[in-house]
Amino acid sequence: MSLRVFLVDDHAMFRAGVRAELGAHVEVVGEASTVAEAVGRIAATTPDVVLLDVHMPDGGGRAVLEAMRKSHPQVRFLALSVSDAAEDVIGLIRAGARGYVTKTISPDELAAAIRRVAEGDAVFSPRLAGFVLDAFAARPDAPVADPELDQLTNREREVLRLLARGYAYKEIAKELFISIKTVETHVSNVLRKLQMSNRYELSRWAADRRLV
Amino acid sequence: MDTARQPRRLFRARDHRVVAGVASGLARHLRVSPLAVRAAFVILLGFNGLGLMLYAGFWAVLPYERVTGEPRRRDVAQLVPFIAIGAGLILLQVLVLGQNASVTSTAGWLVAIVAVGAGIIWHESTPERRRQWTEALPRFPWLGTFLEESDRRLFLFRFIGGGLLVAVGVIGMVAVYVPAENSEAVVNGMLFAGLGLAGVAVVAAPVLWRTMSQLRAEREGRIRETERAELAAMVHDQVLHTLALIQRNADDVKAVQRLARGQERSLRNWLYKPTASPTERFAAALEEAAAEVEDTYAIAVEVVVVGDRDTDERVAALVMAAREALVNAARHAGVATVSLYAEVEPDQLSVFVRDRGEGFDMESVEENRHGVRGSILGRMGRHGGRAEIRSEVGDGTEVRLFLPMERDAVTAGRER
Numbered sequence: 001m002s003l004r005v006f007l008v009d010d011h012a013m014f015r016a017g018v019r020a021e022l023g024a025h026v027e028v029v030g031e032a033s034t035v036a037e038a039v040g041r042i043a044a045t046t047p048d049v050v051l052l053d054v055h056m057p058d059g060g061g062r063a064v065l066e067a068m069r070k071s072h073p074q075v076r077f078l079a080l081s082v083s084d085a086a087e088d089v090i091g092l093i094r095a096g097a098r099g100y101v102t103k104t105i106s107p108d109e110l111a112a113a114i115r116r117v118a119e120g121d122a123v124f125s126p127r128l129a130g131f132v133l134d135a136f137a138a139r140p141d142a143p144v145a146d147p148e149l150d151q152l153t154n155r156e157r158e159v160l161r162l163l164a165r166g167y168a169y170k171e172i173a174k175e176l177f178i179s180i181k182t183v184e185t186h187v188s189n190v191l192r193k194l195q196m197s198n199r200y201e202l203s204r205w206a207a208d209r210r211l212v
Numbered sequence: 213m214d215t216a217r218q219p220r221r222l223f224r225a226r227d228h229r230v231v232a233g234v235a236s237g238l239a240r241h242l243r244v245s246p247l248a249v250r251a252a253f254v255i256l257l258g259f260n261g262l263g264l265m266l267y268a269g270f271w272a273v274l275p276y277e278r279v280t281g282e283p284r285r286r287d288v289a290q291l292v293p294f295i296a297i298g299a300g301l302i303l304l305q306v307l308v309l310g311q312n313a314s315v316t317s318t319a320g321w322l323v324a325i326v327a328v329g330a331g332i333i334w335h336e337s338t339p340e341r342r343r344q345w346t347e348a349l350p351r352f353p354w355l356g357t358f359l360e361e362s363d364r365r366l367f368l369f370r371f372i373g374g375g376l377l378v379a380v381g382v383i384g385m386v387a388v389y390v391p392a393e394n395s396e397a398v399v400n401g402m403l404f405a406g407l408g409l410a411g412v413a414v415v416a417a418p419v420l421w422r423t424m425s426q427l428r429a430e431r432e433g434r435i436r437e438t439e440r441a442e443l444a445a446m447v448h449d450q451v452l453h454t455l456a457l458i459q460r461n462a463d464d465v466k467a468v469q470r471l472a473r474g475q476e477r478s479l480r481n482w483l484y485k486p487t488a489s490p491t492e493r494f495a496a497a498l499e500e501a502a503a504e505v506e507d508t509y510a511i512a513v514e515v516v517v518v519g520d521r522d523t524d525e526r527v528a529a530l531v532m533a534a535r536e537a538l539v540n541a542a543r544h545a546g547v548a549t550v551s552l553y554a555e556v557e558p559d560q561l562s563v564f565v566r567d568r569g570e571g572f573d574m575e576s577v578e579e580n581r582h583g584v585r586g587s588i589l590g591r592m593g594r595h596g597g598r599a600e601i602r603s604e605v606g607d608g609t610e611v612r613l614f615l616p617m618e619r620d621a622v623t624a625g626r627e628r
Contacts, residue, residue: 126514126516126553127516129516166566166568
């Protein structure tokens with residue numbers, strides 16, 4: 001059974017390109033160019049994975065995520081954007097996207113990323129791993145509300161570092177002498193922590209970079 | 213701007229006017245017959261000349277209805293109502309306080325002077341009028357320039373002048389009344405002083421409001437215009453030129469990729485990055501080195517830097533070693549993408565350069581090749597760091613560079 005994928009992007013040319021490139025790997029069940037259209041049609045088609053653009057005129061990917069997340073938890077979102085600015089990436093992940101890839105990604109890698117997201121894992125680009133490491137960088141003076149939740153374990157940090165260094169999941173597994181499944185679990189945990197970690201830390205992180 | 217915000221604004225009518233268009237303007241605004249308004253003015257005239265005062269007041273404050281497209285003219289006639297207000301005030305005093313004529317007429321003249329002076333201030337200080345000075349005096353452009361350029365100072369000057377005028381009026385009245393030792397006259401004096409002040413307040417409020425809103429609108433417009441101009445200049449200088457070059461080199465895939473990548477990078481920096489000088493910050497220096505390699509060798513370098521700090525001689529050496537590793541990967545690995553990851557930790561800086569290319573055997577590198585030995589291993593060793601090269605034929609290469617740091621230097625760098 002092939003994966004059912006939905007495209008949300010305000011550029012028709014880009015949608016057509018992605019549709020053509022992905023046609024061999026997955027089944028594209030629908031397209032939308034605005035937030036309102038996306039919300040309605042995703043609810044109607046219930047795809048496995050939604051490829052979501054970050055910047056759209058009427059609120060962008062974040063608005064779609066916020067509208068869909070409660071009512072359709074089984075639909076997974078993979079952000080696909082031309083922007084790799086830290087605030088866009090972190091913002092979308094915190095809103096509930098399962099991964100973030102940029103539009104320069106190759107079709108094969110994109111298909112692999114979609115498959116991984118559909119199976120419940122997270123997709124981290126090296127850049128995203130760098131942002132997360134930055135966000136969770138140890139700050140001795142920052143109060144931590146929930147230490148269990150808010151900190152990355154050493155193993156998770158190691159996995160992220162290798163991701164940021166450009167290693168593939170299978171190379172990370174080889175390097176750390178763990179299974180690929182374990183790598184995926186670590187990455188999923190990082191994603192969960194990023195979505196649920198306390199606001200103080202991340203807003204401070206954003207403020208430090210003059211992002212807010 | 214005003215018409216957009218207030219669709220129904222009160223104007224003096226330009227057509228159908230008998231004296232100054234006040235009555236027909238009011239009538240149009242209230243949607244009643246002009247005759248009724250005129251009749252009301254005439255009836256109000258019976259109450260101590262109230263009709264005249266009202267008419268003059270409207271005349272003074274209301275602008276002429278604007279005919280779109282017609283150039284704005286200097287409206288000398290608008291001075292008339294101020295003189296009328298002054299005259300009306302004197303008339304009113306003579307009627308009300310006729311029994312004390314000798315003293316009140318002095319005060320009356322003072323009040324009248326205050327009213328007319330304030331009127332002139334108001335009349336001359338609307339920005340449109342100042343602009344018209346320039347047009348009215350083509351032979352003395354410097355005078356117009358002076359009037360326009362220093363509008364804020366001139367504006368202040370006028371208000372200080374107006375304030376002085378009012379103060380003189382008040383002092384004058386007190387001086388006139390106090391020797392008379394007449395309590396009623398003192399009260400009257402205060403009354404007229406208050407009247408004069410109120411007049412100035414009424415006159416000043418719309419001027420202040422108008423000037424402020426005009427200044428604000430002008431400033432906002434200027435800011436928008438500057439932003440647009442800057443964006444247009446950037447798009448023209450970079451994007452359009454790159455697109456032109458891409459069209460000309462359409463057959464050369466490598467060149468097109470190089471151009472597109474360079475353009476993407478500069479747009480990205482322009483859109484998202486705060487500017488940092490590569491001579492001062494570690495991350496900026498690494499990004500610059502990566503950009504140079506991208507441009508020279510037409511490959512993509514995926515740069516990820518966690519943390520940042522100031523550079524010094526040792527950090528600069530680390531950046532140079534990283535650059536050399538990037539160049540080696542670009543020249544020998546035969547790949548399109550190289551990863552560069554750097555992390556600033558409290559006690560060390562680490563840089564990883566990774567490619568998935570052909571890889572090589574360290575043992576087989578000839579002794580006389582200086583790239584790896586001199587520029588990477590040797591340089592790191594000289595500056596108290598170390599370098600590891602892990603490469604397997606067929607599995608790509610990773611160059612790992614480490615530079616130990618003292619703790620306080622890093623903290624200082626982080627806090628900026």
